[in-house]
Amino acid sequence: MSGPERRLLTFSAGAPHWPDEVLAAAAAEFTAFRGTGLAVPELGHRTREWATLQEEIEGRFRRLAGVPGDREVLLLPGGPTWQFxxxxxxxxxxxxxxxxxxxxxxxxxxxxxxxxTGPARLAASGEADGFSRVPSPETWQVDPSAAYLHVTTNNTVYGTWMREIPVDLPAPLVADATSDLLARRLPLERFAVVYAGAQKNLGPTGLTVVVVRRDLLDRAPGGLPPILRWRDHAAARSRLNTPPTVLAWLLGRMLEWIEEEGGLDEMDRRTRERARIVYEALEAHPDVYRLPAAREDRSLVNVVFRTRDDATDRELLAAARARGLVGLEGHRSVGGLRASMYAGMPIAGARRLASFLHEFAERSPA
Ligand SMILES: Cc1ncc(COP(=O)(O)O)c(C=O)c1O
Structure with missing residues (x-):
């Protein structure tokens, strides 16, 4: 394809590449939702049609992610920063x-x-290592009386992830799994709460899925406004106020595709395969590419790398764009380069990136 029709392949960390099939199916359904005579944005959130669709979405998410039965699944507006x-x-x-x-x-x-808003302390920190590794759980100093212990299962900016999710911690484990939920098999039964912004593996920006153990919902103090209280959202089945219906519908479309493609096992396999392809390409040229994350803690969804200097990084970005590969900039806080490959990224996309990386290294003087 050329000109305005040409579809780029995006490796952006924040607005992911969407499978062509999902985009086509969503485009077809957008103006005509299931014979209702209504377009998706015209569907009222109090209608039977919407309730049915939302149940389907939640059920599919539960099946795909392996959500234990004693967990509530909330679909909440806004990115994961709200949940922080x-x-x-x-x-x-x-x-x-x-x-x-x-x-x-x-x-x-x-x-x-x-x-x-209150007392919080660090049980462990990777800052002394420049966040190039995840402190091993044996070194964490967890306060046994803590209300919870919060971890980030995948660090989107530094390109590291938790290889293992520990068991038998002295405090309830809570995780921000925004960038790896449904990209790999996470043992959800080990987490009291897991939340994930949908914008990586689940599709649209501006929506967060919260999976919370039901017995914890009663912990919220009574004085909290209802809109800030998970318990109220759970009781109202995520329809406490007008929900972002179009975003939730898009999320549903992405989940349907994931299930059709083979579910979590297949997503997990693809994640490993894509990462293997791209890391191998980078490692084949140690004179050109540097990989700051410790090998054993490397993320398999966010591949963070650099060339020898900023000017060469910029050259790479321009050359990649000319080949239809975009979104390879590192996070603005650290610079460098980053290839984010979430559930919607085809294996062929990783191959295209790898062949570009080989080509760039071969013509770039050491
Ligand atoms: C792991 C993780 N948590 C939280 C966020 C924040 O997302 P938002 O800006 O949508 O709130 C991001 C964004 O990339 C992320 O990668």
Whole structure:
């Protein structure tokens, strides 16, 4: 394809590549929803049609992610940053503190949000290593009386992830799994709460899925406004106020595709395969590419790398764009380069990137 019709392949960390099939199916359904005579944005959230669709979406998510039966699934408006604030409000009862494992940019934001409204402390930090590795769970110093222990399962900015999810921790484990939920098999039964912004593996920006153990919903203090309280959202089946119906519908479209493609096992396999292809290409040229994350903690969804200097990074970005590959800029807080490959990225996309990386390295003087 050429000209305006040409579809780029995006490796952006925030607005992911969408499968062509999902885009086509969504485009077809957008103006005519299931014979209702209504377009998707015209569907009222109090209608029977919407209730049915929402149940389908939730059921599919439960099946795909392996959500234990005693968990509530909430579909909440806004990105995961909202949950950074809501989480301590809902789980930290008066007189208790919350523990955090600091593994990067988003983990810090979560910690800062908790500190803004009450006591919070660090159980472990990877800062001394420049966040190039995730502190091993054996080194965490968890306060057994903490209301919860917060971790970030995948660090989108630094390109690291937790290889193992620990068991038998002294405090309920809470995770921001925004960038790896449904990209790999996470043992959801080990988490008291898992939340994920949909904008990576689940599709649209501006929507967050919260999976919370039901018995924890009663912890929220009574004085909290209902809109900030998970318990109220759960009781209202995520329709406490007017929900972002179009976003939820898009999320549903993405989940349907994931299920058709083979579900979580297949997503997990593709994640490993894509990462293998791209890391191998980068490692084949150690004179040109540098990989700052510790090998054993490397993320398989966000491949963070650099060339020898900023000017060569910029050259690479321009050359990649000319080949139809975009979104390879590193996060603005760290610079460098990053290839984010979420559930919707085809294996062929990773191959295209790998062949470009080989080509660029071969013509770039050492
Ligand atoms: C792991 C993680 N948590 C939280 C966020 C924040 O997302 P938002 O800006 O949508 O709130 C991001 C964004 O990329 C992320 O990668």
């Amino acid at each position: 604030a809501l989480l301590p409000m809902n789980l930290r009862s008066p007189g208790t503190s919350a523990d955090y494992v600091l593994t990067g940019h988003w983990a810090r934001k979560a910690f800062d949000a908790a500190r803004a």
